[in-house]
Amino acid sequence: MGLKQRLSKIIVVTAIAGFVGLGLTPVVSFTENANATTIKTENSQTAVKNINEIYNAAIKGTMPRLPISLKIGKNNRTDVRNQFGLPPKGTTGEFDYYHAEMGHPGYAFGYDKKGVISEIRYFGTNVERQTNLGSITENNLKKELGKPNFINKFKSGDIKQTKYTYHAGAYDLEFIFNNVKTLDHVNVIPKS
Secondary structure, three states: OEEEEHHHHHHHHHHHHHHHHHHOOOOOOOOHHHHHHHHHHHHHEEEEEEEHHHHHHOOOOOOOOOOOOOOOHHHHHHHHHHHHHHOOEEEOEEEEOOOOOOOOOOEEEEOOOOOOOEEEEEOOOOHHHOOOOHOOOOOHHHHHHOOOOEEEEEEEEEEEEEEEEEEEEOOEEEEEEEOEEEEEEEEEEOOO
16 A cells, blocks of 8 residues: 555544544535536537437438438539528538538538439537537447447548448438547438
C-alpha cells in the first residue's frame, strides 16, 4: 500500500472517530454522482428517441424534421428548392446542401440523372447538438438497432470515419461517425 493510500485511510478514520467522539453524525452527499447518473440517463433516453425517429423516417425513404415529406425516388430537385430555396452552401456535383441554423437541422439532397432524390443526408442541428445527433453514440446505436448489416471504415481528408449501415425496409440507413466517437451525419439511400 502506497503512502498516499495510507494517509488517506488515516485521515478518514480520524475524521470518523472525531465525529463519533463529539456525538456528531457524518453526512455524506451523493449529489454529484446522482446528477451525473441523471444526465447520463437523460442522454441515453434522448439517443433512443432520436435513433427510433431516424429509423422510422428511413423506412419511409425520408429523414426526420423535414418541413414537408421529401422522399427518395418520389420528389425531385424542384420540390426541394421550392421548399428550401436555392442551397446556401451551393451545389456540389449531384448534391444540394442546406446548413443547420438556430434550431433547424441541416440536410443534403442527392439526385439521380433525372433530378429525382436518390439520397438524403441529415446533419442535425449545430446549437444544442446533444439533443439530436450528438446524443447518439456507437454503443447506444448498437444497443437500440442491434448489429449493423455492414460496417465500413474510410478516410475523409484527415478524418477517419466509420459507416454503420442498417437495412430499413426498402432503404439503407447509414450512420457516419468521425473517429468512431462523434456522429457526423446520417444518410438514407435505396437498399443496395
